[in-house]
Every structure is written in C-alpha cells, then in structure tokens.
Amino acid sequence: MSTAREEIMTRLAIALRDVPADETADQVPVARDYRHAGESDPARLLDLLDERVSDYRAAVHRCTLDDLGATVTRLLTERGSGTLLVPHDVPEDWHAGYTGTVYRDSANFPYPLATLDETDSVLTGCAVAIAETGTLVLDSGLTQGRRAITLVPDHHICVVESEQVAATVPEALARLDGTRPLTFISGPSATSDIEFNRVEGVHGPRHLDVILLP
Amino acid sequence: MRIGLFVTCVNDLMYPGTGQAVVTILERLGHTVEFPAAQTCCGQMHANSGYRAEALPLVRRFVDVFEGYEAVVAPSGSCVAMVRDSYPRLAEGDAALSARVAELAPRVYELSELLVDVLGVTELGAVFPHRVTYHTTCHGLRMLRLGDRPERLLRNVSGIDLVELPAADECCGFGGTFAVKNPDVSTAMLADKVRHVLDTDAEVLAAADNSCLAHISGGLGRLRTGVRSVHYAEILAATDGTLPPRTEPAPAAPTATPTD
Amino acid sequence: MTERRMLPLLPHGSGHLAPPQAFPRRAKVAVGDTQLRANIRRATHTIRDKRAHVVDEVDDWEELREAGRALKERVARHLPELLERFEQAATAAGATVHWARDAAEANRIVTELVRATGSDEVVKVKSMVTQEIELNDALERAGITAYETDLAELIVQLDRGEQSHILVPAIHYNRTEIREIFRREMPDTDDALTSDPAVLAEAARRHLRRKFLSTKVAVSGANFAVADTGTLVVLESEGNGRMCLTLPETLISVVGIEKIVPTFADLEVFLQLLPRSSTAERMNPYTSTWTGVREGDGPQDVHIVLLDNGRSATLADTVGRQALACIRCSACLNVCPVYERTGGIAYGSVYPGPIGAIISPQLTGVERNKSLPYASSLCGACYDVCPVKINIPEVLVHLRQTGVDGARERPSAERTAMRTLAWVMSDQRRYENALRAARTATGPIAGLLAGKRTPPGGPAGTLGHLPWPLSAWTVSRDAPLPARQSFRDWWRKTHGEAR
Numbered sequence: 001m002s003t004a005r006e007e008i009m010t011r012l013a014i015a016l017r018d019v020p021a022d023e024t025a026d027q028v029p030v031a032r033d034y035r036h037a038g039e040s041d042p043a044r045l046l047d048l049l050d051e052r053v054s055d056y057r058a059a060v061h062r063c064t065l066d067d068l069g070a071t072v073t074r075l076l077t078e079r080g081s082g083t084l085l086v087p088h089d090v091p092e093d094w095h096a097g098y099t100g101t102v103y104r105d106s107a108n109f110p111y112p113l114a115t116l117d118e119t120d121s122v123l124t125g126c127a128v129a130i131a132e133t134g135t136l137v138l139d140s141g142l143t144q145g146r147r148a149i150t151l152v153p154d155h156h157i158c159v160v161e162s163e164q165v166a167a168t169v170p171e172a173l174a175r176l177d178g179t180r181p182l183t184f185i186s187g188p189s190a191t192s193d194i195e196f197n198r199v200e201g202v203h204g205p206r207h208l209d210v211i212l213l214p
Numbered sequence: 215m216r217i218g219l220f221v222t223c224v225n226d227l228m229y230p231g232t233g234q235a236v237v238t239i240l241e242r243l244g245h246t247v248e249f250p251a252a253q254t255c256c257g258q259m260h261a262n263s264g265y266r267a268e269a270l271p272l273v274r275r276f277v278d279v280f281e282g283y284e285a286v287v288a289p290s291g292s293c294v295a296m297v298r299d300s301y302p303r304l305a306e307g308d309a310a311l312s313a314r315v316a317e318l319a320p321r322v323y324e325l326s327e328l329l330v331d332v333l334g335v336t337e338l339g340a341v342f343p344h345r346v347t348y349h350t351t352c353h354g355l356r357m358l359r360l361g362d363r364p365e366r367l368l369r370n371v372s373g374i375d376l377v378e379l380p381a382a383d384e385c386c387g388f389g390g391t392f393a394v395k396n397p398d399v400s401t402a403m404l405a406d407k408v409r410h411v412l413d414t415d416a417e418v419l420a421a422a423d424n425s426c427l428a429h430i431s432g433g434l435g436r437l438r439t440g441v442r443s444v445h446y447a448e449i450l451a452a453t454d455g456t457l458p459p460r461t462e463p464a465p466a467a468p469t470a471t472p473t474d
Numbered sequence: 475m476t477e478r479r480m481l482p483l484l485p486h487g488s489g490h491l492a493p494p495q496a497f498p499r500r501a502k503v504a505v506g507d508t509q510l511r512a513n514i515r516r517a518t519h520t521i522r523d524k525r526a527h528v529v530d531e532v533d534d535w536e537e538l539r540e541a542g543r544a545l546k547e548r549v550a551r552h553l554p555e556l557l558e559r560f561e562q563a564a565t566a567a568g569a570t571v572h573w574a575r576d577a578a579e580a581n582r583i584v585t586e587l588v589r590a591t592g593s594d595e596v597v598k599v600k601s602m603v604t605q606e607i608e609l610n611d612a613l614e615r616a617g618i619t620a621y622e623t624d625l626a627e628l629i630v631q632l633d634r635g636e637q638s639h640i641l642v643p644a645i646h647y648n649r650t651e652i653r654e655i656f657r658r659e660m661p662d663t664d665d666a667l668t669s670d671p672a673v674l675a676e677a678a679r680r681h682l683r684r685k686f687l688s689t690k691v692a693v694s695g696a697n698f699a700v701a702d703t704g705t706l707v708v709l710e711s712e713g714n715g716r717m718c719l720t721l722p723e724t725l726i727s728v729v730g731i732e733k734i735v736p737t738f739a740d741l742e743v744f745l746q747l748l749p750r751s752s753t754a755e756r757m758n759p760y761t762s763t764w765t766g767v768r769e770g771d772g773p774q775d776v777h778i779v780l781l782d783n784g785r786s787a788t789l790a791d792t793v794g795r796q797a798l799a800c801i802r803c804s805a806c807l808n809v810c811p812v813y814e815r816t817g818g819i820a821y822g823s824v825y826p827g828p829i830g831a832i833i834s835p836q837l838t839g840v841e842r843n844k845s846l847p848y849a850s851s852l853c854g855a856c857y858d859v860c861p862v863k864i865n866i867p868e869v870l871v872h873l874r875q876t877g878v879d880g881a882r883e884r885p886s887a888e889r890t891a892m893r894t895l896a897w898v899m900s901d902q903r904r905y906e907n908a909l910r911a912a913r914t915a916t917g918p919i920a921g922l923l924a925g926k927r928t929p930p931g932g933p934a935g936t937l938g939h940l941p942w943p944l945s946a947w948t949v950s951r952d953a954p955l956p957a958r959q960s961f962r963d964w965w966r967k968t969h970g971e972a973r
Contacts, residue, residue: 183763271900
C-alpha cells in the first residue's frame with residue numbers, strides 16, 4: 001500500500017498531465033510590473049509612516065535618540081506602568097529615567113508567561129517598518145526579543161529608527177530574512193467580526209506607542 | 215458602412231420595436247443596415263445553463279450568417295457579450311471555428327459601441343421630454359465594459375431628464391434561467407431594483423437588454439407602478455417626443471374582460 | 475473537457491462542503507428571514523464601500539492582481555515539485571510534515587498528534603480548512619475539546635451555530651444577538667454586558683486569556699506556505715493567532731496543498747492583495763510567519779498536515795483549477811447580490827458565496843453538489859473584485875456544463891426543452907414557424923390558461939399568471955407576450971426580403 005504522500009503525488013501527476021514534462025515553474029510567466037519602490041526622501045517617508053500608523057489609532061511620537069529615555073518614561077508614566085519588560089539587548093538609555101521595575105528577558109533567562117501576563121508594558125525596537133501600510137516588522141533580532149514578549153503585555157512601545165523605514169511592501173520584504181520568525185504589526189489588536197465594524201482591542205496589546213527617531 | 219443587424223431572438227419575437235429603432239437610427243445616419251433572415255439565436259441560454267453541445271450549432275450558425283459583415287450590431291449587451299466572451303471558449307477544440315470566431319467577434323458591437331466608437335456619433339437628434347433612469351445591465355457593464363456610452367447618448371437627447379439610478383450597477387436578478395431556478399433570490403433582487411427605480415421618480419426605465427427589462431418591468435407591472443421600461447435605442451430613435459405604443463400581443467384571443 | 479473524462483477518476487473530498495437540500499430551498503428560507511437579511515445587508519454594504527476605497531488608493535492594483543493570478547497559476551502547474559521543496563525546507567527547519575489524502579485522514583493525524591502530547595484540549599486559530607474537514611467534531615469524539623479563539627468563530631461555537639462567511643463566520647449575527655449569546659454561554663458575564671462591539675471584544679479577551687496562557691497545543695491553518703523556505707504564514711487581526719502560534723508547546727497546522735507560494739519574495743504580492751480585499755485595510759493588524767522550530771521562541775514541537783481532500787481532482791480540470799488560486803479574502807461574497815440576500819448558511823458549505831459555488835462542487839464532485847453552480851445570476855461582480863482574477867462566472871458555467879454532461883443518459887424535462895429549442899433555432903424555417911406559432915398561440919393559450927390576456931389593471935401585452943414551470947416567473951413578475959408583428963415580418967414589409 002502506498003503512503004499518503006506517494007498517493008497524493010501520483011494524483012497530482014495525473015491531474016497535471018496537460019503541463020509539458022519539460023516545463024519548469026520559472027517558465028510560467030509572472031509579470032512583476034507592479035510598484036516596487038516608493039517614496040525615497042527619508043523625512044517624507046517618516047511623515048508617511050507617522051500618518052499611516054496613526055490611521056490605525058496607534059499613538060505616534062517623534063523624538064531624537066537623546067530624548068528617547070524621557071519620551072519612554074513619559075509614556076510609561078502616563079499609562080501608570082509599574083513594570084516594564086525589555087529584551088536584554090535594548091540599551092538602558094532607551095528607558096533612562098524610568099523608575100518602575102524593569103525585567104530584562106533573554107534566551108538564557110526567559111520570564112515565565114505568568115510574569116509576562118503581569119507586566120504592564122514592553123519596549124522593543126523593530127527590524128523594518130513599512131511606511132505605506134503603517135506596519136512594523138519584528139524578526140526576533142536585536143532589541144526585539146522573542147515573540148511572546150510583544151504579545152502578552154497589554155502595552156507595547158516600539159522604537160523605529162529612520163533607516164529602518166521602507167516605503168513599500170516589496171522593499172520591506174527584500175530587507176527581511178524569510179526564515180526568521182516574523183511578526184508584522186499594523187496598529188493595536190483589532191477585530192471586524194461584529195457587523196464588519198473595526199474596533200480596537202482584543203487579544204494582542206491594546207495600546208501601541210510607536211516612537212520614530214530621525 | 216454595411217452593417218449587419220443581429221436583432222436577437224428575444225427582440226425578434228417580443229420587442230420588435232427595439233430592432234426597428236436600431237434600423238431607424240442607423241439609416242438616419244446614412245448607413246446601410248442589412249437583416250440577414252437566416253439569423254436565429256446566439257445560444258446564450260443554452261451555454262449559460264450548461265448545454266454546450268446544444269449551443270454549438272447556434273455558434274456555427276451565427277458565424278455563418280454574420281462573418282461577411284464589416285460590422286455587426288445587436289441591441290443587447292448580453293448577446294454581444296455571449297459572442298465576444300463565450301464564443302471563443304465554446305469553439306475551443308475546433309480550430310477552424312475558433313479562427314472564424316476570433317476573426318468575427320471583435321466586429322460584433324453593442325449599439326452604443328457602434329455609435330460612439332465606430333461611427334463616432336453621440337448626437338442623434340432625438341427628442342424625448344421625459345424623466346428617464348438608466349439601469350446598467352451586468353453583461354454590458356462588466357463583460358463589454360460599455361462604461362457610460364449609453365448614458366452619453368441619452369444625455370444628448372433633447373428634453374430628456376436623465377436621473378441617476380441608485381445602485382445601478384447591481385444585478386436586477388434576472389440572470390437567464392436563474393430567474394426560474396432561484397425564484398426567491400431573484401425576486402428579492404428584483405424588489406431592490408424596483409425600489410431604486412421608484413426612488414428616482416422616473417417615468418421610464420431604460421437599459422441595454424430587453425431580457426433584463428422584461429424581468430424588471432414584470433415587477434414594475436405587477437406592482438402597478440406605471441413606470442414603463444424601454445430599450446434605450448427606442449429613446450434614441452424618438453424624434454417626436456413619444457415612444458411607439460406598447461406592443462400589443464398578436465392574435466385574436468377573446469378580449470379580456472376584467473370582471474373578477 | 476473531453477480530455478478530463480479520459481483521465482482516471484481522482485477521488486473527491488468530503489466534509490462540510492454540500493448542502494443537505496438544494497440551494498433554492500435553503501435560499502427560500504433565508505430570503506424570508508428578516509433579521510438575517512438586515513444583518514447581512516448591513517455588514518456587506520459596510521465592507522463593500524471600505525474595500526472600494528482602500529483598493530482605489532493603490533494605483534498598481536491591476537498589476538498586483540495579474541501578478542497574483544500568474545503566481546497562483548505557476549503554483550498550480552508545478553505543485554508537486556513545490557510541495558516537495560516545501561516539505562524539504564520545513565523538515566530541515568525542524569517541522570514534521572504529514573500528508574492527508576482526505577478529511578478523515580487529516581482528522582486522524584491531528585487527533586493522534588494531540589493525544590501524543592497528553593493534552594485533552596487545543597486552542598484554535600481561525601482556519602477554513604479545519605472547518606472544511608470538521609476537525610472539531612473529530613476531536614470531540616476523541617475526548618479532546620477545541621476552543622475557537624477568533625471572535626467570530628467563538629460566537630458561532632458558543633451558539634452551536636454554522637459559519638456563514640469565509641472571513642467573518644458570524645456575519646449573520648448582529649451585536650444584540652452576539653451580546654445575548656455571550657450572556658447565555660460565557661461564564662463571568664453579567665447583565666452589565668452591553669452590545670457595544672468594544673465591550674463584547676473585551677469580554678472575549680477575558681474569556682480566552684487563561685486558555686491562551688495555559689493550553690499546551692494549538693491548531694491552525696495557514697494563508698500561505700512558502701516552498702523555498704518551508705515557512706507558514708497566518709494573517710489575522712485580533713492577536714488570537716499570535717497567541718496560538720507563539721505560546722503553546724505544540725503547534726499543528728493543517729494546510730491545503732494549494733496554499734503554496736514559490737518564494738518568500740512572492741509574499742510581497744499577496745500581502746498587498748489580501749488585507750485590502752478582506753478586511754479592507756492597508757494591512758491587517760498582525761501577520762505571523764514561522765519556519766519550523768526556533769529554539770527559545772515559540773512552539774518547540776511543530777507539525778504540518780498537508781491536505782488533498784479533492785484538491786487534486788479540482789486541479790485536473792483545466793478550467794476549474796483556477797478556483798484553487800483563491801486566497802480566501804471573501805471580497806466576492808461581500809459584493810455578491812445572491813449572497814447578500816441569502817447569507818452563507820444557505821450554501822451548506824464552509825465555502826459560501828460565488829467562490830464557494832465553484833470550490834465546493836469541485837471538491838465534492840458536481841454530482842454531490844448540483845445546485846451550487848446555479849446559485850448565481852452570472853452578474854460578474856465577483857470576478858471584478860477577485861484579487862487573483864478568478865473568472866468565477868466562467869467556472870460556474872463550466873460546472874453547469876459538467877453537471878449537464880454527467881447526466882446525459884438520464885431523461886430530464888429541461889434537457890428535452892433545451893434540445894428542442896436548439897433544434898428549432900438551428901434552422902430558419904423551423905425558427906420562423908415557431909415565432910409564428912408563439913404569436914398566434916399565445917392569445918388563445920393565454921386566454922385558456924389565465925382567462926385573460928392582460929392582467930386586470932396590468933400593463934398591456936403582459937400575462938399575470940402562467941402554469942408550472944413558468945409560474946416560477948409569474949409568481950412575482952408579469953410575463954411579456956409575443957408582439958403582434960415580429961421584427962422579421964416588419965423588416966420584410968418595409969425592406970423586402972434581404973439576402
């Protein structure tokens with residue numbers, strides 16, 4: 001008796017008898033004349049990202065690297081966050097001035113889910129941002145930590161540096177490594193499941209602060 | 215230009231006034247219209263209901279009858295869409311027929327395409343001082359991409375009060391055999407179309423397909439709305455501000471006596 | 475088409491794919507349901523306008539659609555090698571790949587995988603394919619509880635109802651009804667619960683929070699499976715997907731074999747087409763991608779079940795195979811005038827609407843699903859909005875033909891009528907005799923049938939009532955009558971005998 005895999009492969013071969021045996025996948029033409037590049041001026045790109053992220057009702061803040069600690073502290077204070085979790089490689093400057101408890105999560109010393117659940121806020125960087133769609137992409141790389149930490153706490157502060165901003169989806173994907181675990185974030189958690197009306201705030205972080213650095 | 219008229223079977227039997235209007239318009243513009251008497255039906259109902267084998271002889275017949283013409287015109291968006299969109303598929307597997315279809319199909323036009331694109335006219339000297347709304351039938355809208363050609367022609371009609379039909383691009387619910395295979399859904403769609411027509415306060419509903427109009431006017435009539443449905447060609451042919459009287463059914467049946 | 479009949483029979487699929495009664499019967503009930511009509515109408519109109527707006531903003535939409543279509547054609551034509559590549563890459567990345575010929579085999583595989591973990595519950599990401607194979611029922615029979623975590627799926631599950639939409643399975647409920655279901659079925663709610671969508675979303679959050687944090691096994695589907703890298707992709711909005719894909723120890727993903735895309739870069743097309751077509755957003759709130767196992771980050775036990783269940787049979791039909799390009803956006807449902815009036819449950823399949831009317835009969839075989847290809851007026855609105863340019867009307871007509879061809883030997887009144895009509899139309903004399911007969915017979919026949927030619931008070935030249943089967947027409951519309959003089963008679967009189 002053949003295995004399921006063999007049988008499915010046989011079925012597919014029968015089903016595709018009309019495809020010439022010497023045709024390769026690349027020979028099936030795909031016209032890629034859609035737009036790849038978009039806005040290239042860094043300042044205008046940052047403005048576009050600002051506008052598009054704001055459209056999702058996420059809060060966008062602009063500051064310099066020097067002001068970053070103060071900005072983060074202000075956001076945490078405004079929200080009354082007593083606990084902050086950061087990936088171990090986030091520079092301490094990013095939250096300089098914050099007086100609450102800071103958990104530094106690392107692969108060697110990951111906090112249990114229960115701790116993440118009790119943590120008020122999480123602060124990370126990102127790998128790439130997409131201006132046209134207002135999207136942040138995290139790839140578990142530097143300053144981003146593992147996926148769970150940006151998911152369980154109810155408040156996520158994400159820092160975007162100007163050179164991380166791509167204009168379009170194609171530009172963004174070209175900068176990413178598809179084999180890393182990727183999380184594309186476009187605004188806070190939301191749903192359209194009730195009468196097709198979008199409301200923010202379901203299971204993921206209900207509050208998303210995005211800080212744009214020039 | 216020598217133009218072959220494909221009047222369509224529905225118009226031949228039920229709506230001769232539409233064919234007459236097309237002839238009137240084209241002859242007024244100085245063109246020669248021919249009506250090859252061998253024409254019958256394009257086979258749309260057969261093909262769309264899944265009867266390909268039954269449709270094929272009608273495809274062949276259409277090609278036989280019309281392939282000699284510079285241009286073929288039909289006052290029906292869906293019949294023209296049948297020829298241009300479905301004939302190539304139906305002819306698949308018959309190389310000779312496919313070639314003939316490929317040669318002929320691009321020269322088969324819906325009336326507004328012939329007038330606007332081929333003959334380059336939008337002003338026909340028509341007079342029709344009535345409030346009219348126009349329904350964009352599905353095959354004209356989405357298969358032929360007629361766009362606003364019929365409305366451009368109507369807008370130039372003297373005295374016309376052309377009002378926009380809300381949700382004009384929504385299907386009226388006719389769909390050929392759909393109307394009888396799914397009568398409840400079809401009726402629900404019809405109800406909305408009727409409501410939109412009434413919302414315009416139009417006296418006359420115009421469209422590019424008498425089959426869709428038969429369905430909508432069947433609803434308008436059942437409800438005794440008093441709104442008249444007419445193919446837009448008949449408006450374009452009107453020079454004295456009136457439409458020909460509604461066609462009376464033919465023969466000598468006992469005269470109806472509304473006693474009950 | 476003749477080609478297809480020569481092929482060895484490929485097995486069809488099973489599951490929640492065919493209505494127990496014909497569509498028109500179920501539609502009749504739905505059309506009469508006032509609340510359902512209002513709910514579906516409101517929701518579809520809301521999303522229709524939003525989609526149009528967010529698509530209009532993209533000036534290369536047509537180029538993206540064409541690229542999406544072409545990529546899916548590439549996948550269809552080279553599915554075996556792409557599946558092999560996917561399996562190899564996913565396995566190399568630490569995932570275990572399983573193959574399932576049909577629904578029963580997929581359910582068995584998933585059940586055994588869950589049992590092996592020792593868990594008797596799973597959390598689920600919204601997934602069409604697991605609804606198609608009725609996985610929840612299979613798990614329940616094995617003593618395993620499946621918790622739907624998508625808000626709409628949760629609503630349907632709590633109400634023990636049926637899905638009625640691809641993207642929003644609970645689209646047939648309004649906020650008041652959802653509030654009642656939550657109040658009735660959800661512990662920890664009280665009368666303070668309002669029907670404000672934000673409040674209802676908050677209730678769902680509280681209800682599922684502990685489940686997310688404690689459940690060891692998750693089941694998902696996937697929107698895309700990248701052949702080059704062995705990566706799976708899930709697009710979602712609420713974060714329930716991220717919870718399920720990230721927090722449990724074991725992740726089992728059931729993936730239809732048609733979900734393959736060749737390369738990671740190809741996602742650049744679909745990540746633009748799908749969100750705008752489905753939730754009418756520039757981008758959905760969350761998209762997760764994962765490739766096998768990543769140490770210290772997410773599930774450490776990752777399984778992928780590749781499912782056929784009628785897909786290879788669908789692929790064998792060179793016209794119908796384009797249905798496999800579907801990316802489940804549901805834009806076609808939202809613009810469909812039929813769907814708008816019946817909702818999805820009338821279709822009796824997890825795949826309702828125009829796309830369902832071509833997917834469901836192909837997965838099950840048309841013989842088991844005769845009525846769905848006719849559940850359309852062929853208006854073409856679906857084709858216009860489809861982000862991967864599936865010519866749904868073309869496939870509908872093709873499937874009607876498949877059904878008609880498959881029943882050639884059986885006698886049918888419709889076939890007789892169609893044949894007769896075609897015979898009449900194939901000859902000028904027969905045709906003209908028929909025209910004459912129709913005109914001369916109508917009066918007396920009409921008189922006999924209805925007692926009158928024109929309904930009292932009705933427009934001239936119409937009939938109020940006709941016998942079956944034409945009564946289906948006159949039940950709601952007057953019928954037109956043949957004209958006094960046919961066009962050709964007029965032509966002969968005015969222009970003489972032409973040609």
